[in-house]
Amino acid sequence: MPSLTRSERASPALFGQSEKKDLSARADWSAYASAYDLLSEHNPDYKALLRDFETFLTTIEPPELIYDIGGGTGNYTQIAARCCPDSEIRLVEPDAGMTGLAQAKLAGFENVSYQTCGLEGVDAKGKADLVICVHALYAMPSQEQRLGELRRLLRPGGWLYLIDLGRYMNVADWRGYLFRSLREKLGLLGALRVFWQGREIAKQNTSILNAQKKGVYWTHSAEEMAAAVTDAGFEIVRQESVYRGYSDLLVCRAAPLEPGREDRS
Numbered sequence: 001m002p003s004l005t006r007s008e009r010a011s012p013a014l015f016g017q018s019e020k021k022d023l024s025a026r027a028d029w030s031a032y033a034s035a036y037d038l039l040s041e042h043n044p045d046y047k048a049l050l051r052d053f054e055t056f057l058t059t060i061e062p063p064e065l066i067y068d069i070g071g072g073t074g075n076y077t078q079i080a081a082r083c084c085p086d087s088e089i090r091l092v093e094p095d096a097g098m099t100g101l102a103q104a105k106l107a108g109f110e111n112v113s114y115q116t117c118g119l120e121g122v123d124a125k126g127k128a129d130l131v132i133c134v135h136a137l138y139a140m141p142s143q144e145q146r147l148g149e150l151r152r153l154l155r156p157g158g159w160l161y162l163i164d165l166g167r168y169m170n171v172a173d174w175r176g177y178l179f180r181s182l183r184e185k186l187g188l189l190g191a192l193r194v195f196w197q198g199r200e201i202a203k204q205n206t207s208i209l210n211a212q213k214k215g216v217y218w219t220h221s222a223e224e225m226a227a228a229v230t231d232a233g234f235e236i237v238r239q240e241s242v243y244r245g246y247s248d249l250l251v252c253r254a255a256p257l258e259p260g261r262e263d264r265s
């Protein structure tokens with residue numbers, strides 16, 4: 001891993017300061033929501049991430065308080081709610097379309113509550129034992145601050161389960177890969193049907209790519225990701241390249257906060 005100085009690691013370029021950027025170049029999460037769960041049904045790599053998370057839960061003490069930040073349609077919250085029935089789970093998701101689908105999906109779980117806001121507006125009462133943040137950090141402004149907020153949500157020693165898209169979303173590459181995988185599973189007509197149903201996914205992934213290219217969404221290498229979470233006060237327990245090399249998975253523990261970085265909530 002290349003060693004970067006702290007100022008290099010924390011440079012505005014790395015953290016995608018978005019003040020002067022074209023903020024219209026972002027995904028429409030409500031439009032994405034309508035087709036989002038085709039991923040959990042049909043994308044083998046999305047499913048592999050869900051399985052990894054479920055396995056991870058079996059390796060830790062049952063958490064009392066869990067946040068799912070940028071929880072989307074609630075797929076990670078659903079696993080947490082099923083595997084940790086005694087945990088309190090707070091799903092934080094700013095998009096009303098995504099939240100609506102999560103609420104419908106998770107209606108049977110009494111241990112789940114919702115905050116329809118971004119990480120930057122979260123109501124953080126009590127310290128969490130586990131924070132989940134999957135494929136959401138790259139879409140937020142000012143990742144350095146956001147990582148600091150993720151750290152302050154946790155008690156020292158608490159877990160961060162973080163997956164983030166780091167590399168450019170190559171839509172043609174994903175399209176070819178998913179089509180081959182669907183054709184194998186469902187035949188040509190079945191694959192075409194799912195592609196038609198999921199056309200909003202391709203559209204929104206193209207928006208994500210455009211936002212990445214304009215620097216509105218954060219892109220990073222595995223090394224930059226590791227440096228950013230370490231700077232924010234985490235110890236990395238496991239790091240892997242996942243999602244066909246597009247994303248980084250990091251399982252981290254919250255280190256004790258340095259003086260002056262304490263949570264005031």
Ligand SMILES: C[S@@+](CC[C@H](N)C(=O)[O-])C[C@H]1O[C@@H](n2cnc3c(N)ncnc32)[C@H](O)[C@@H]1O
Nearest residue numbers: 029070071072095098118119134135136139140
């Ligand atoms: C690609 S989806 C991931 C959803 C879910 N974590 C999953 O993996 O299935 C990204 C989510 O991040 C949310 N998001 C965007 N900006 C956010 C912010 N500032 N704070 C929290 N979530 C945010 C979006 O609304 C969207 O639902």
